[in-house]
Every structure is written in C-alpha cells, then in structure tokens.
Amino acid sequence: xxxxxxxxxxxxxxxxxxxxxxxxxxxxxxxxxxxxxxxxxxxxxxxxxxxxxxxxxxxxxxxx
Numbered sequence: 001x002x003x004x005x006x007x008x009x010x011x012x013x014x015x016x017x018x019x020x021x022x023x024x025x026x027x028x029x030x031x032x033x034x035x036x037x038x039x040x041x042x043x044x045x046x047x048x049x050x051x052x053x054x055x056x057x058x059x060x061x062x063x064x
Contacts, residue, residue, distance in 0.1 A: 002028055013040035 002010050012025040019040075020026050021033045027040045043051075043058065051058045 002026075 004010050010026050010028065013019060013027060015025050018025050021029045021035075027038045029036060029038050048059050
C-alpha cells in the first residue's frame with residue numbers, strides 16, 4: 001500500500017463517484033497513468049473561489 005506525504009497509509013478519497021486511476025477511490029497510480037491521478041484534497045469553497053480567480057479552475061473538478 002502507498003503512503004501519503006505524511007507517511008501514513010492512503011485512505012479512500014471518494015466512493016461516490018468512485019475516483020482514482022484504478023477507480024478504487026484512492027490516489028494509487030503506476031507507470032501506465034500518463035495523467036498522474038495522484039492528488040486528492042479537501043478544499044473549502046473559499047479556496048476553490050480563490051483558485052478560480054487566480055486562473056486555476058478547480059471548481060469544475062470538485063466533487064461536492
């Protein structure tokens with residue numbers, strides 16, 4: 001099992017919809033993942049809006 005940046009086991013990020021490269025709800029990946037689906041965060045609405053205004057539209061990718 002892979003670890004997160006804190007050295008802890010990666011936990012499920014999303015079950016509905018089931019996300020991740022392997023559709024296992026986690027950020028697991030391997031060398032066949034050309035898109036590098038390795039990021040999962042919990043973001044506030046304020047952060048999403050700030051990022052949008054800075055030109056990085058994360059809102060369209062957010063699962064709420």
